[in-house]
Amino acid sequence: MSTQIRFQLNESDLPKFWYNVNADMPVTPAPVLHPQTMEPVTPDFLSALFPMPLIQQEVSTERYIEIPEEVRDIYKLWRPTPLLRAARLEKLLGTPAHIYYKHEGVSPAGSHKPNTAIAQAFFNKISGTHALTTETGAGQWGTALSLAGSFFDMEVEVFMVRVSYDQKPYRRILMETYGGQVFASPTDRTQYGRSLLAENPDHPGSLGIAISEAVEVAATSGGKKKYSLGSVLNHVLMHQSVIGEEALMQMDLAGEYPDVVLGCVGGGSNFAGLAYPFLRHNLLDGKRTRLVAVEPMATPSLTKGIYAFDYGDTACMAPIVKMYTLGHAFLPPPIHAGGLRYHGMAPSISALYKANYIEAVAVPQLATFEAAILFARAEGITPAPESAHAIRSAIDEALDAKQKGEKRVILFNLSGHGNFDMAAYQAYFSGKLGDYDYPIEAVTEAQKSLPMVAEMA
Ligand SMILES: Cc1ncc(COP(=O)(O)O)c(C=O)c1O
Numbered sequence: 001m002s003t004q005i006r007f008q009l010n011e012s013d014l015p016k017f018w019y020n021v022n023a024d025m026p027v028t029p030a031p032v033l034h035p036q037t038m039e040p041v042t043p044d045f046l047s048a049l050f051p052m053p054l055i056q057q058e059v060s061t062e063r064y065i066e067i068p069e070e071v072r073d074i075y076k077l078w079r080p081t082p083l084l085r086a087a088r089l090e091k092l093l094g095t096p097a098h099i100y101y102k103h104e105g106v107s108p109a110g111s112h113k114p115n116t117a118i119a120q121a122f123f124n125k126i127s128g129t130h131a132l133t134t135e136t137g138a139g140q141w142g143t144a145l146s147l148a149g150s151f152f153d154m155e156v157e158v159f160m161v162r163v164s165y166d167q168k169p170y171r172r173i174l175m176e177t178y179g180g181q182v183f184a185s186p187t188d189r190t191q192y193g194r195s196l197l198a199e200n201p202d203h204p205g206s207l208g209i210a211i212s213e214a215v216e217v218a219a220t221s222g223g224k225k226k227y228s229l230g231s232v233l234n235h236v237l238m239h240q241s242v243i244g245e246e247a248l249m250q251m252d253l254a255g256e257y258p259d260v261v262l263g264c265v266g267g268g269s270n271f272a273g274l275a276y277p278f279l280r281h282n283l284l285d286g287k288r289t290r291l292v293a294v295e296p297m298a299t300p301s302l303t304k305g306i307y308a309f310d311y312g313d314t315a316c317m318a319p320i321v322k323m324y325t326l327g328h329a330f331l332p333p334p335i336h337a338g339g340l341r342y343h344g345m346a347p348s349i350s351a352l353y354k355a356n357y358i359e360a361v362a363v364p365q366l367a368t369f370e371a372a373i374l375f376a377r378a379e380g381i382t383p384a385p386e387s388a389h390a391i392r393s394a395i396d397e398a399l400d401a402k403q404k405g406e407k408r409v410i411l412f413n414l415s416g417h418g419n420f421d422m423a424a425y426q427a428y429f430s431g432k433l434g435d436y437d438y439p440i441e442a443v444t445e446a447q448k449s450l451p452m453v454a455e456m457a
Pocket of ligand 1: 271
C-alpha cells in the first residue's frame with residue numbers, strides 16, 4: 001500500500017476557537033511587573049501599548065476564545081495548512097520513525113506569523129488604533145504585520161534588526177509591497193536608537209533593541225499608535241494555537257498520535273501554537289507526548305539561561321516578566337536564524353519548562369543548515385533557518401529511534417519557508433558560515449543587569 005503524504009482539512013474544519021493554555025496551567029504564572037515601579041502592571045499601563053481586547057486575552061483564564069468571523073475569513077486564504085508525512089526523508093534516514101510536519105510556510109507572508117498578525121490588526125482596528133509599530137528580526141514578523149495592516153487599512157512601522165536588514169533585503173521589499181514602512185534598527189527615529197548610534201554608528205542591533213524602539217514610538221504617540229509583538233505574550237501564543245488544533249485533527253486522519261512534538265523557539269509562539277493543544281491532552285487526558293523546544297546554541301535561553309524576572313526589551317521600557325533569560329543586555333551573535341535571536345522566552349513556556357512539562361535542546365548553526373539541506377533535497381521545501389532548528393531535532397529524534405529500533409511518531413512545525421533566506425544558504429555553501437560557541441562571558445555580564453526582584457521568584 002502506498003504511503004499517504006498529505007493530510008488535508010476542509011475550509012469548514014478551520015478552528016472556531018483559540019486554545020488558551022492559561023486555563024490549564026499546572027503551575028501558577030508569576031505576575032507581570034511594571035518596568036519602573038516593579039509592581040504588578042495595571043491594564044492602564046498596558047493600554048498605552050495594546051488595545052483592550054488584547055489585554056483581556058492576555059489575562060484571560062477561559063479555555064477557549066472565539067475567533068472572530070473577520071479573522072477566520074482571512075485565515076481561509078491559507079488555512080487549514082497541510083500536514084505532511086516526510087516519507088522521503090524517513091527513507092533517506094533509514095529510520096523506522098514516522099515524521100510528520102505542519103507546513104506553516106504556505107501563508108502569504110511565508111510563516112506562521114500571520115496567525116497572530118491578522119488577529120492583532122483586527123482587534124486594534126475595532127479599538128480605533130491608527131497605526132501599529134513593531135520590531136522584526138528575520139523580517140517574517142514584520143512581513144506578517146505589514147500584510148495584516150494592508151488587509152485592515154492600517155499603517156505599520158517596522159523596526160528591523162540591522163544585521164537582518166542587511167542580510168535580507170528582499171524581506172524589506174516584501175514588507176514595503178504590503179505597505180509597511182521599514183527602518184534599520186537602531187534608528188535615529190527614537191531617543192534610544194540615537195543613543196546607541198552615538199556609541200556605535202555600525203551597531204548590528206538586536207530584537208531587544210528593536211522592541212525598545214517600537215515601544216518608544218507607540219508609548220509617545222498620544223494613543224494613536226499601538227505596539228504589536230510577534231511572540232512571547234500569552235495572547236500571541238494563543239492565536240497560534242490554530243496550528244495545533246488543526247494538527248490534532250490531521251494526526252487523527254493519519255491514524256497516528258505523536259510521541260514527540262518539536263518546534264523551534266525564538267520567543268516561543270510557533271512551538272506553543274503546535275504544542276499546547278497536545279499539552280492539553282497530556283494534562284487532561286493522560287497522553288504522554290514529549291514536547292521539545294529547539295533553540296540555537298548561540299542564544300540558548302532555556303538550556304543555559306536563568307529563570308528570573310527580566311525586561312522584555314533592551315532599554316528596560318517593556319514589562320518585566322519571569323522567564324528563562326540570558327539577560328536583556330545580551331547581544332546575540334549574528335546567526336542567520338534572525339527570528340531566534342532573543343534573550344528571553346515566553347513566560348508560560350518558561351514556567352512549563354521549569355516544572356518539566358516540556359523539554360528543550362540547543363543545536364548549533366552548521367548542523368541546522370545540514371538538516372535544512374537534507375530536508376530540502378528529500379522533501380522539496382527550503383526551510384527558513386529558524387525552522388531548520390526543528391528539522392535538525394526531528395532528524396536527531398528519527399536517528400535515535402533508528403538506533404534503538406523504535407517506531408517513534410515525530411511531529412514538527414515547519415514554521416516558515418526560506419525562499420528569502422538565500423543569502424544564508426549561499427554563505428553556507430561557500431563555507432562562510434560557522435558555529436558560534438555559547439557566549440558564556442557575554443551572558444554572565446548581561447545577567448548582572450537583571451532587575452532586582454529576584455526575591456519575588
Ligand atoms: C520562520 C520563523 N520561525 C520561528 C520564529 C521564531 O519565533 P517564535 O518562537 O515566536 O515562533 C520566527 C521569528 O521571526 C520565524 O520567522
